[in-house]
Amino acid sequence: MHHIKRGILTGVIVGVAVVVIVEVIVGLITGLILGLAAGIVGGIAGAVFGLFFLIISPLHGGRSDSADA
DSSP, X not given: OHHHHHHHHHHHHHHHHHHHHHHHHHHHXXXXXXXXXXXXXXXXXXXXXXXHHHXXXXXXXXXXXXXXX
């Protein structure tokens, strides 16, 4: 009886460990992909925003807003 209990306990521990490891790996990969996507989107948005201000700036008499501050 003791041997069966030990076997079940070992199985449960191994099962939990495998699930935790898989969860961590999946979480890391998902986080990496999401972070990469967010970085790309942010970079594109920043570039578009920068170009937008670069184009609009000369239309306002060629002076930048930072010079006013």
